[in-house]
Structure formats: structure tokens, C-alpha cells
Amino acid sequence: MLTIVKQALALVKPEVSSVGTGSISARGSLAHVGRYVPGKPIEEVQRKLGLSSVIKLASNENAYGCSPKAMAAVAEEMARAALYPESSSPALAQKLSAKLGVREDQLLFGNGSDEIIGLLTRAFLEAGDEVVMADPTFTRYEQNVVIEGGVAVKVPCRDGVHDLDAMLGAITARTKLVFVCNPNNPTGTTVGKDALRHFIEQVPDGVMVVVDEAYYEYVTSDDYLQTLPLLDAHPNLVVLRTFSKIYGLAGLRIGYAALHPDVASVLHKVRGPFNTSRLAQVAALASLDDPDFVAMCREQNAKERDRVARALSDMGLRVYPSQTNFLLFEVPGSGAAVAERLLRQGVIVRAGEGLGAPGTVRVSLGTPEENDAFLRALTHSIE
Ligand SMILES: *Cc1c(COP(=O)(O)O)cnc(C)c1O
Numbered sequence: 001m002l003t004i005v006k007q008a009l010a011l012v013k014p015e016v017s018s019v020g021t022g023s024i025s026a027r028g029s030l031a032h033v034g035r036y037v038p039g040k041p042i043e044e045v046q047r048k049l050g051l052s053s054v055i056k057l058a059s060n061e062n063a064y065g066c067s068p069k070a071m072a073a074v075a076e077e078m079a080r081a082a083l084y085p086e087s088s089s090p091a092l093a094q095k096l097s098a099k100l101g102v103r104e105d106q107l108l109f110g111n112g113s114d115e116i117i118g119l120l121t122r123a124f125l126e127a128g129d130e131v132v133m134a135d136p137t138f139t140r141y142e143q144n145v146v147i148e149g150g151v152a153v154k155v156p157c158r159d160g161v162h163d164l165d166a167m168l169g170a171i172t173a174r175t176k177l178v179f180v181c182n183p184n185n186p187t188g189t190t191v192g193k194d195a196l197r198h199f200i201e202q203v204p205d206g207v208m209v210v211v212d213e214a215y216y217e218y219v220t221s222d223d224y225l226q227t228l229p230l231l232d233a234h235p236n237l238v239v240l241r242t243f244s245k246i247y248g249l250a251g252l253r254i255g256y257a258a259l260h261p262d263v264a265s266v267l268h269k270v271r272g273p274f275n276t277s278r279l280a281q282v283a284a285l286a287s288l289d290d291p292d293f294v295a296m297c298r299e300q301n302a303k304e305r306d307r308v309a310r311a312l313s314d315m316g317l318r319v320y321p322s323q324t325n326f327l328l329f330e331v332p333g334s335g336a337a338v339a340e341r342l343l344r345q346g347v348i349v350r351a352g353e354g355l356g357a358p359g360t361v362r363v364s365l366g367t368p369e370e371n372d373a374f375l376r377a378l379t380h381s382i383e
Contacts, residue, residue: 029149036143040348054346057364057374059250060185060215060326064300064367066248066283067293073286074252074279085278088268092285096256099288102228105261108268111275113214113242113255118144119267120210120238124176125150132170133179134162136186136356138212141179150176160187160320160328164199171207178203181212183219186355186362188322193225200227200234208263210238214255215324217246217294220302224323228258235260243280245325246297247287254280301325304365311375315382326364328357332383335361341381347374 039058046054093104100107110116117140125131127149133141135154142152153175155167162180171178180199183190191199196211203209211227227239242255254276257267287293309327312319318330331338335351338361342349352360363374 027147027149029147033143033146036140037354039350040343042348045343045346045348049344049346051346054348055366055370055373056348057366057370058348058350058362060245060324060364061250062246062248062297062325063365063370064248064293064297067287067290069286069290069293070247070249070283073282077278077282080278083278084274085276085281087273089276089281089284092281095285095288100228100258102231102258103261105264106231106258108257108259108264108271109276109281110255110257110271111280112244112250112253113212113240113257114140115253115271115275116240116255116257116267117141117210117212118147119270120177120208121145121148121150123266123270124208126176128174129176130172130174131177131179132167132175134167134181134184136184136352137162137179137181138185138214139354139356141181145177157184157187157189159189160184161189162191164191164195168199168202171203175207177208177210179210179212181214182225183213183215183323185214185324186326186350186352186357186360187320187328188215188324188326189320190219190221190224190323193223196225196227197230200230200237203236205236208236208238209234210240212240214240214242214245216241217298218301218325219323220298221323231258231260235262238263243284243287246294246301247284248297249280249283249287252277252280252283254284300367301365304368304371307368308363308365308371308375312378315379317382326362328352328360328362330360333359335359338378338381342374342377345377345380347377349374 042054042056089109093107097104121144125148130151130153131145132153135156145152153170155170200209231237238257238259240257244250309319312329320328336353339349339351350362352358
């Protein structure tokens with residue numbers, strides 16, 4: 001049976017996060033929020049386990065790095081590092097607007113699209129407001145909602161795919177935002193074109209629909225909705241994209257939202273004045289001039305995605321159909337146990353338990369050599 005979980009503060013015993021002497025207390029909502037736990041860094045694993053060769057397939061980073069054009073632009077921009085960046089990335093907005101077919105005032109940049117998720121919850125949620133999302137999905141939605149005193153309404157996926165009808169049904173008079181992660185992290189799945197178009201049309205005007213397309217450029221399926229052309233007809237639609245994944249700029253932190261200018265105006269009020277750095281802005285700009293790099297990553301990734309998925313299936317493991325640069329697969333027993341055995345062999349992956357998908361492992365796709373090393377280590381890690 002599908003059960004919708006409302007993660008309300010009211011359901012949890014109120015606690016106070018005390019600081020120091022106990023006389024200073026943080027916002028009550030923070031008692032119910034844990035720190036985000038990222039994949040382990042390579043250096044830490046090398047040091048702790050005494051391994052010389054470690055590969056990280058845990059954070060969906062680009063196995064092929066970034067464009068050489070971005071590296072050159074960053075090196076050059078360092079001469080101006082003493083100067084604050086332009087606040088709203090106008091050069092990048094101009095170039096991206098031409099590429100995407102949206103107006104410049106429909107673009108807003110953030111310190112990664114992760115920051116924009118936080119701007120949305122900060123700008124739009126009052127305590128007790130509800131936010132509908134899939135389960136499992138990107139854990140940062142729930143964290144940001146709870147920080148703002150909102151209620152995360154988690155609607156179970158069906159076979160790893162957003163159940164858009166059930167999500168529509170979960171919308172109430174208290175609902176302010178709905179997150180659709182397409183493709184979804186951690187399952188890698190997409191929702192169908194018609195289903196998502198119908199969903200966007202059905203969501204009431206007073207509810208913002210946030211479609212997170214962090215893995216947009218990796219999608220090869222034809223049954224995938226182009227959302228940007230819907231922006232004009234749907235002022236409540238926000239599309240999130242990033243330079244962290246296929247553009248390989250995760251370490252520089254830059255992502256963007258395509259959205260109605262009025263919504264952008266509201267988010268501009270709550271963002272930091274220099275939320276994207278000079279280096280991030282020029283790297284993103286230069287990356288847009290290297291479509292060959294993006295095409296190479298997309299092609300290599302699609303090839304490896306098929307190959308690794310087939311190898312996992314051949315091992316008798318259920319793999320979710322992925323349109324991203326990672327694969328989620330089911331393992332016997334706990335994902336954490338398998339991830340730990342892989343770690344001891346120098347392969348860092350994410351256990352599904354930390355991603356809301358117990359009994360699974362999420363592995364990012366690496367280079368063919370890295371993927372082979374992962375598959376080899378996995379044969380020694382499954383009981
Ligand atoms: C990686 C990721 C992001 C954002 O990454 P940034 O580095 O903050 O741009 C957003 N959403 C999902 C689903 C992701 O997997």
C-alpha cells in the first residue's frame with residue numbers, strides 16, 4: 001500500500017538546539033534537521049584505509065572533468081579575483097538566454113542549483129506550509145522545507161518513478177510548492193512527457209511547480225518533456241539546471257533557474273549579493289562555447305550506462321532504468337553493508353539507506369576503467 005508521509009514538525013517532540021552554555025538556542029526547526037552527508041572524499045578514504053588507489057563514484061561528478069576552455073577562463077579571471085563579481089551574471093544570462101530561448105529576466109543564477117532550492121523555500125514558505133515531493137527523491141528538498149518550518153509531504157514512487165497522480169492528489173490548501181526531480185535522484189528515472197505536461201496543467205496556480213533538471217543533458221529518452229517552452233503559460237513553473245553535472249563544474253558552484261520574472265524578483269531579494277563567484281561565472285560562460293565536450297560526455301555516459309546496467313542485471317541485481325550519470329540497483333541485505341565492502345576495496349559509492357532507498361546502492365558512472373574496477377569489486381561485495 002502506498003502511504004503518504006507528512007513529515008511535520010508537530011508530529012515530532014519539540015526540542016531545542018542549545019548552543020554553548022545552553023542559554024542560546026537555535027531555531028526549533030533545526031532540531032529536526034541533520035547535516036547533509038556527502039559521499040566520502042578520496043583523500044579521507046586513502047588516509048583512513050591506507051589504500052593507494054581509490055575511485056569515487058559517489059557524487060555524480062563528471063568522470064571527464066570539465067572543458068579545457070573553462071580551465072583557461074578561470075586561470076585568466078584570477079587576475080581580477082580581488083574584485084567582486086557582477087551580482088546577477090549578466091554575460092552568462094545573455095549567452096544562456098540565446099541558447100535556451102528564454103529571456104534574460106527569466107534566468108536566475110545560484111551557488112549551485114542547491115542554493116536555489118533553499119531560496120525557494122526561504123522565500124515562499126510560512127511555518128506549517130506543505131511541500132509535495134516524491135519518496136525517494138533528492139534529500140535537499142525535505143531538509144530545506146523542514147528548516148523553514150514547513151511540512152514535507154512525501155509521496156512514494158512507483159518502481160522508482162514519480163507517481164504524479166498521487167502527488168496531484170496530495171496537494172491541499174496548505175501546499176505552496178511541489179518538487180518534481182526529472183530525472184529523479186536517486187532512482188535515475190524520468191516521468192513521461194504527457195504525464196508531466198498534464199501534471200503542470202493540473203497543479204493549481206497558487207502552487208509553485210519546481211522541476212529539477214540537474215541531469216537534463218544526460219537524458220537520451222524521447223519521452224522527456226521540454227519544460228522551458230511552458231514557462232510563459234505557467235508563471236508558477238520553475239525549472240532548475242546546473243553546471244555541476246555534465247559541464248563538470250561542481251567544485252565551482254553554479255546553477256540556475258528558468259522562471260517567471262516576478263518569481264525571480266522575489267528570489268533576488270533573499271539571495272546573497274555575490275552568490276556566484278567570478279570564477280564560476282566565467283567557467284560557465286566558457287563551457288557554453290564547448291558543445292563538443294558536452295556531446296562527448298553525453299555519448300560516453302550513455303554507452304557506459306547501458307554497459308554497466310547490463311553487467312549488473314547479469315549479476316542478478318535489479319537496476320532502475322536511468323537517464324542520468326548514475327545507476328541505482330537493489331542488493332541483497334543492506335546497501336550500507338555492500339557500500340562498506342566496496343569502500344574497503346577502494347571504491348566509494350552511496351548506500352541507498354542515506355538516500356531514502358534502503359536495500360540499494362547508487363553508483364555514479366565513471367570512465368570505462370573506473371566502471372570495470374567497480375564491477376570487479378562488486379562481485380566480491382555481494383553475498
Ligand atoms: C546534483 C544535484 C543538484 C544540484 O547540484 P548543484 O551542484 O548545487 O548545482 C540539484 N538537484 C539534484 C537532483 C542533483 O542531483
